[in-house]
Amino acid sequence: MEVLGMLGMGFATALTPENLFYCFLGVFLGTFIGVLPGIGALATISMLLPLTFHVPATTAIIMLAGIYYGASYGGSTASILLNLPGTPSAAVACLDGYPMAKQGRAGVALFMTTIASFVGASLGIVILTLFAPKLSEVALSFGPADYFAMMLLGLVAAATLAQGSPAKGIAMVLFGLCLGMVGTDVQTGQQRFTFDVPYLSDGVSLVAIAMGIFGVAEVIGSIGRVTNAEVAAQKITMRSMMPTKADWKASWKPMLRGTGVGSFFGALPGAGGTIASFMSYAVEKKVAKDPSRFGKGAIEGITAPESANNAAAQTAFIPTLTLGIPGDSVMALMLGALIIQGIQPGPRLMTEYPELFWGLIASFWLGNIMLLILNIPLIGLWVRMLRIPYSILYPAILLFICIGVFSINNSYFDVLVVMAFGVLGYVMIKLKFEPAPLLLGFILGPLMEEHLRRAMLLSRGDLAVFYERPISASFLGVTAILLLWAIYASIRGVSAASRLRAQAKAAEG
Amino acid sequence: MQRRDWTDIIGGSLLLIFGLWFLWHAQNHYNLGELRRMGPGAFPAGLGLLNALFGLLILVPAFFRKGEMPVPAIRPLLAIIAGGLSFAFLIEPAGLVPATVALVFVVALAEQKQRWLRTAILAAALSVMAVLVFTKGLGIPVPAFRWWSY
Numbered sequence: 001m002e003v004l005g006m007l008g009m010g011f012a013t014a015l016t017p018e019n020l021f022y023c024f025l026g027v028f029l030g031t032f033i034g035v036l037p038g039i040g041a042l043a044t045i046s047m048l049l050p051l052t053f054h055v056p057a058t059t060a061i062i063m064l065a066g067i068y069y070g071a072s073y074g075g076s077t078a079s080i081l082l083n084l085p086g087t088p089s090a091a092v093a094c095l096d097g098y099p100m101a102k103q104g105r106a107g108v109a110l111f112m113t114t115i116a117s118f119v120g121a122s123l124g125i126v127i128l129t130l131f132a133p134k135l136s137e138v139a140l141s142f143g144p145a146d147y148f149a150m151m152l153l154g155l156v157a158a159a160t161l162a163q164g165s166p167a168k169g170i171a172m173v174l175f176g177l178c179l180g181m182v183g184t185d186v187q188t189g190q191q192r193f194t195f196d197v198p199y200l201s202d203g204v205s206l207v208a209i210a211m212g213i214f215g216v217a218e219v220i221g222s223i224g225r226v227t228n229a230e231v232a233a234q235k236i237t238m239r240s241m242m243p244t245k246a247d248w249k250a251s252w253k254p255m256l257r258g259t260g261v262g263s264f265f266g267a268l269p270g271a272g273g274t275i276a277s278f279m280s281y282a283v284e285k286k287v288a289k290d291p292s293r294f295g296k297g298a299i300e301g302i303t304a305p306e307s308a309n310n311a312a313a314q315t316a317f318i319p320t321l322t323l324g325i326p327g328d329s330v331m332a333l334m335l336g337a338l339i340i341q342g343i344q345p346g347p348r349l350m351t352e353y354p355e356l357f358w359g360l361i362a363s364f365w366l367g368n369i370m371l372l373i374l375n376i377p378l379i380g381l382w383v384r385m386l387r388i389p390y391s392i393l394y395p396a397i398l399l400f401i402c403i404g405v406f407s408i409n410n411s412y413f414d415v416l417v418v419m420a421f422g423v424l425g426y427v428m429i430k431l432k433f434e435p436a437p438l439l440l441g442f443i444l445g446p447l448m449e450e451h452l453r454r455a456m457l458l459s460r461g462d463l464a465v466f467y468e469r470p471i472s473a474s475f476l477g478v479t480a481i482l483l484l485w486a487i488y489a490s491i492r493g494v495s496a497a498s499r500l501r502a503q504a505k506a507a508e509g
Numbered sequence: 510m511q512r513r514d515w516t517d518i519i520g521g522s523l524l525l526i527f528g529l530w531f532l533w534h535a536q537n538h539y540n541l542g543e544l545r546r547m548g549p550g551a552f553p554a555g556l557g558l559l560n561a562l563f564g565l566l567i568l569v570p571a572f573f574r575k576g577e578m579p580v581p582a583i584r585p586l587l588a589i590i591a592g593g594l595s596f597a598f599l600i601e602p603a604g605l606v607p608a609t610v611a612l613v614f615v616v617a618l619a620e621q622k623q624r625w626l627r628t629a630i631l632a633a634a635l636s637v638m639a640v641l642v643f644t645k646g647l648g649i650p651v652p653a654f655r656w657w658s659y
Contacts, residue, residue: 168517220585399596
């Protein structure tokens with residue numbers, strides 16, 4: 001009952017006109033950029049980070065979160081109509097969604113993915129509401145050694161489970177950690193890697209890194225590559241969207257299974273929506289009576305992964321809000337936004353800033369209801385958005401990046417720094433380095449160093465503290481297994497993500 | 510297809526050099542301390558070392574497999590960066606509208622085909638939007654045109 005009382009307070013926070021407006025803005029933008037291939041949640045949240053300097057913390061987080069889960073609703077639209085995923089986690093929706101569109105059932109596919117998204121998200125929020133308070137109680141007993149081990153596991157998991165080669169993922173985490181070292185050392189006041197440039201004494205700006213690497217570099221990489229494919233010439237009418245009884249019957253169990261798979265992978269550090277949706281597709285193929293239907297427009301092939309990635313988008317907030325450990329790079333940006341506002345994420349967040357925590361959860365409910373309305377009666381609007389050419393979109397993106405970063409300090413120098421990171425990000429794209437783990441390393445770097453030094457101070461330099469404490473020992477054990485596997489895989493040239501994708505692709509047959 | 514994987518050879522080498530430099534800088538400029546009381550140099554030194562090691566791990570196997578030579582798309586790269594720089598250098602002396610117009614026209618050069626009319630309309634529309642959203646809406650103290658405010 002305590003939870004209900006807190007949730008009531010959360011709704012009081014989320015229902016203020018300002019928060020309601022920003023929640024709507026977030027989910028609207030999220031759907032918009034989710035629908036459009038070539039711009040993702042990461043780039044959009046980076047672009048809107050400067051706004052967090054102008055509005056209160058709770059409002060800012062409500063909006064940024066809205067973009068994140070809104071994008072996972074919109075992502076499947078382009079998958080179904082163009083066979084081109086709008087977001088990475090919607091890639092699976094191509095497998096059966098596009099065949100459905102070719103059979104003239106695009107409307108049904110769009111309707112059912114929205115329903116599946118809503119089911120997955122709602123149950124995800126319930127799980128978040130029930131587990132987060134428990135987990136943050138447990139986390140209060142963590143010592144600095146446990147924290148260090150947990151962050152290490154989070155980073156290694158994010159790097160090894162990401163796309164591409166695990167060794168390159170870990171290298172990017174390390175590079176991010178190095179960037180995080182720039183600035184003033186908290187314990188001694190020593191200036192590190194600042195080279196007497198006063199601008200660097202507060203460290204490299206998170207906003208500049210995120211905007212440069214995910215905004216500017218993405219645009220450079222996308223020009224000439226993103227072309228507007230012909231939108232399937234189908235009129236999406238309300239009548240064409242109505243699923244049959246058989247569609248409902250075939251979908252409700254996969255939605256629940258998808259939610260289960262998604263909630264689990266969402267809460268794991270480093271896994272997230274993409275892996276969750278591929279996994280749930282694999283599960284559906286395993287339990288199906290007739291697996292040969294998959295890839296030819298089987299409805300459970302879109303509803304289960306959609307429930308999974310939306311449930312994952314909600315449960316990803318569990319480690320972020322309770323432990324202060326971001327599961328993926330979008331969550332890392334959210335943590336960054338909190339830190340910018342002077343709020344230290346971690347197990348005390350819930351008791352120190354209850355209106356932020358519960359207000360955010362209440363806003364998830366409101367945001368998902370808004371998304372249901374945005375995605376069913378207004379689906380025609382989004383389908384038309386797919387016709388916006390990239391040559392109009394990218395100057396607008398760049399302009400928002402430039403004005404946004406300029407507005408933080410009214411300094412043109414910040415714009416130059418963003419451009420420098422844009423070049424760095426482009427070099428990384430060309431050398432096939434995944435930029436997302438860099439951001440995780442950058443944000444967790446200073447925290448990890450602090451916990452390591454505190455742990456060493458408390459244990460008087462005895463490293464045994466890491467394996468004598470059961471919590472830390474088990475985190476380190478899992479980390480070691482992942483690392484060994486990563487080294488093995490980099491020599492053999494395989495990765496978890498590519499193997500999963502191969503499994504799902506096999507469905508196409 | 511090249512005989513060696515040049516993408517990873519370049520990437521690995523860059524990481525190796527960066528890691529070694531980071532290690533050297535941390536060791537020579539900051540106090541390493543000891544385990545019991547780690548100094549400001551210890552953690553960065555460790556990171557530099559690991560960076561170099563992973564650089565090596567990426568570099569060495571790349572010599573023994575086929576791969577591709579990364580080719581940057583020079584035109585978009587230069588146009589986008591030049592667009593950002595023109596915005597940066599115009600916003601303070603000239604104001605928001607000139608900076609926006611310059612950015613839109615310069616970044617349009619990133620594409621092979623130029624559609625001047627479309628770019629002009631886009632520049633005008635984005636200028637109006639920028640002034641409405643940022644100067645009027647969010648109250649960012651940047652005038653639309655600088656010479657009006659003097």
